[in-house]
Amino acid sequence: MAVVLQRPHAAVTGLFLYLYFITCGLSIPDPRQREALIKLEASMQTGGQMVLTDAEQRQDALLSKMKQEEMARADFPPAMHFFKARPLIRTSPIFSLLQKMPKGGALHVHDFSMVDVEWLVKDVTYRPHCYMCYTDNQSIRFIFSSLGPKVLPHCSPWILLENLRAKMDNTTDLDNSIMGNLTLFTDQDPEALYPSQDVVWYRFEQAFGALWGLVTYAPVFRDYYYQGLTQFYADNVMYLELRALLPEVYELDGSTHGTSWTLKTYQDVTQRFIAEHPDFFGARIIFTVNRGVNISVMTGVVEEAMKLQKDFPDIMAGFDLVGREDSGRPLWYFRDALSLPAERGVTLPFFFHAGETDLEGTDVDQNLLDALLFNTSRIGHGFALLRHPVAKDISRKRGVAIEVCPISNQVLMLVKDLRNHPGAALMSQNHPVVISSDDPAMFGASGLSYDFYEAFVGFGGIRSHLGFLKELAMNSIRYSSLTPRQQEKALALWQRKWDKFVSEKAF
CATH class of the missing domain: 3.20.20.140 (Metal-dependent hydrolases)
Structure with a gap:
């Protein structure tokens, strides 16, 4: 009976090659050995040993093409704030x-x-009995109250938002200002606005307080x-x-x-x-x-x-x-x-x-x-x-x-x-x-x-x-x-x- 020798899996081949390489080294680089090492390293990363179905392989081919195009962009998003x-x-x-x-x-x-803070502003702050005050450190605070809230230390007198908005022809600026206090996100240059960890964390904590x-x-x-x-x-x-x-x-x-x-x-x-x-x-x-x-x-x-x-x-x-x-x-x-x-x-x-x-x-x-x-x-x-x-x-x-x-x-x-x-x-x-x-x-x-x-x-x-x-x-x-x-x-x-x-x- 003939014995059929199966070709060893690439990862197994690469592992043996890796063990030999770190102990003995390779005197003459071989393209096949190089490819085996590359495949071994790729198999070690997250998802590297995941066996894909035929449907997944078809979609993966399309995804790989999309990724190559993404990584060739002049403005590469992961490299930017x-x-x-x-x-x-x-x-x-x-x-x-x-x-x-x-x-x-x-x-x-x-x-x-x-x-999303837009929901908080457009929905929650438009509800009845919502009061807002301005703090000494240029932030804001809110409270809902049926009788009128007590004065808060280091804050302006409470303002009933429905009364404030009723006096305005356009509330967009007010709403945008409130949103700006509830998130770190900004259309300005973030590196200039938040020049250090201390500054960004202070602003972060103020947003939670708001x-x-x-x-x-x-x-x-x-x-x-x-x-x-x-x-x-x-x-x-x-x-x-x-x-x-x-x-x-x-x-x-x-x-x-x-x-x-x-x-x-x-x-x-x-x-x-x-x-x-x-x-x-x-x-x-x-x-x-x-x-x-x-x-x-x-x-x-x-x-x-x-x-x-x-x-x-x-x-x-x-x-x-x-x-x-x-x-x-x-x-x-x-x-x-x-x-x-x-x-x-x-x-x-x-x-x-x-x-x-x-x-x-x-x-x-x-x-x-x-x-x-x-x-x-x-x-x-x-x-x-x-x-x-x-x-x-x-x-x-x-x-x-x-x-x-x-x-x-x-x-x-x-x-x-x-x-x-x-x-x-x-x-x-x-x-x-x-x-x-x-x-x-x-x-x-x-x-x-x-x-x-x-x-x-x-x-x-x-x-x-x-x-x-x-x-x-x-x-x-x-x-x-x-x-x-x-x-x-x-x-x-x-x-x-x-x-x-x-x-x-x-x-």
């Missing part, structure tokens, strides 16, 4: 494709920056969250994990609701949205607190988080610290409070922001290692991970995904050219990564498509293909807080959407 690149991205056929693509889940989004009184009003709170789900759903996102402060929410008469009410409201609105959109898988909440609080406050919040986890296991995913990492307290400062769940045998998953910094050697720079010491389920941002080889190795071996938010890192001045983002290096090694949008409304973005564009075109380079996008979408479910059974159901739902996507003439 997002505020300048946005109009170029919007005209890109790749972006149009990504909007139609089922992207799975958004695992790193903050509660009060998920909805919208606070709008979104914590109970009727708006419900509508805002529903509108946020609507906008992500419209961008073909089927699941959401929301970082939420669970604030005190107020009614028109000034009465307030506590944390449990707020979390229950998230649950109720999510269930209503699923009932009206059966192909939306759901949403879960990661309870957060600002990292600027003291130890006593942190201890109380962790105690509350453990209770909420017990009372609301379906909607509550876990716990995190938020706020600017460089100016906040490091995780290790709160080690006693953060150790309480383990000491008491209580399950409280952590999803820590860590490594959202370009400082080296500081206490804050150790947050990545400390997050892993506290068994974080994922790492938010992880921008500094390449400087921490031990943390990088542990996160890979444990399957702790890095939540990469390209546009956020660029706008908040950690990186200028997104081709140089650490996420590009992580994805060249197929490190566990998910792509998310952090605070899209603050950046003039929406949903996930803009960040997927920056990752695909900016991080992936010319080699990344449809498998790159497919694996990122699947990662968003695999690394979610869903149970294994829920992940299986979510992946099946996503697969049906994906198969429909690649079979249509979406390209």
Whole structure:
């Protein structure tokens, strides 16, 4: 009987060649050996080992052609500040494709920056009983009140917006001015307007302060969250994990609701949205607190988080610290409070922001290692991970995904050219990564498509293909807080959407 020798797989051939090369070297370069090494390296990146169906291969050929044309553009969007690149991205056929693509889940989004600020201004500020005042530091504040609100320190007398607008022939300038206070996005030169991290973060925090009184009003709170789900759903996102402060929410008469009410409201609105959109898988909440609080406050919040986890296991995913990492307290400062769940045998998953910094050697720079010491389920941002080889190795071996938010890192001045983002290096090694949008409304973005564009075109380079996008979408479910059974159901739902996507003439 004749023996048929099968040709070894290119990746296997490349691996043997690689091992030989690093031990012995190659005296005479061989084109075939060179090609094998190139293929091996390509197979190591995100999506590099994804086997595409015939339909996917046909669409991938068209996508590759589109990408080559995109990368040949004189004005290359990932190399530009997002505020300048946005109009170029919007005209890109790749972006149009990504909007139609089922992207799975958004695992790193903050509660009060998920909805386009135009909706807040055009809808919410036109509602009855909406008051506004001007602060001493050139910002604004809002409140809804039936009897007229009390004077706010460091703010002008309250102005009832419906009375103010009634006196105007044209309210466009006022509305645009309000919008400008609720977002970082600007038509001016962003590098001139925000010359440093301190300046952009100050403006960032002021924008959150400006919208606070709008979104914590109970009727708006419900509508805002529903509108946020609507906008992500419209961008073909089927699941959401929301970082939420669970604030005190107020009614028109000034009465307030506590944390449990707020979390229950998230649950109720999510269930209503699923009932009206059966192909939306759901949403879960990661309870957060600002990292600027003291130890006593942190201890109380962790105690509350453990209770909420017990009372609301379906909607509550876990716990995190938020706020600017460089100016906040490091995780290790709160080690006693953060150790309480383990000491008491209580399950409280952590999803820590860590490594959202370009400082080296500081206490804050150790947050990545400390997050892993506290068994974080994922790492938010992880921008500094390449400087921490031990943390990088542990996160890979444990399957702790890095939540990469390209546009956020660029706008908040950690990186200028997104081709140089650490996420590009992580994805060249197929490190566990998910792509998310952090605070899209603050950046003039929406949903996930803009960040997927920056990752695909900016991080992936010319080699990344449809498998790159497919694996990122699947990662968003695999690394979610869903149970294994829920992940299986979510992946099946996503697969049906994906198969429909690649079979249509979406390209």
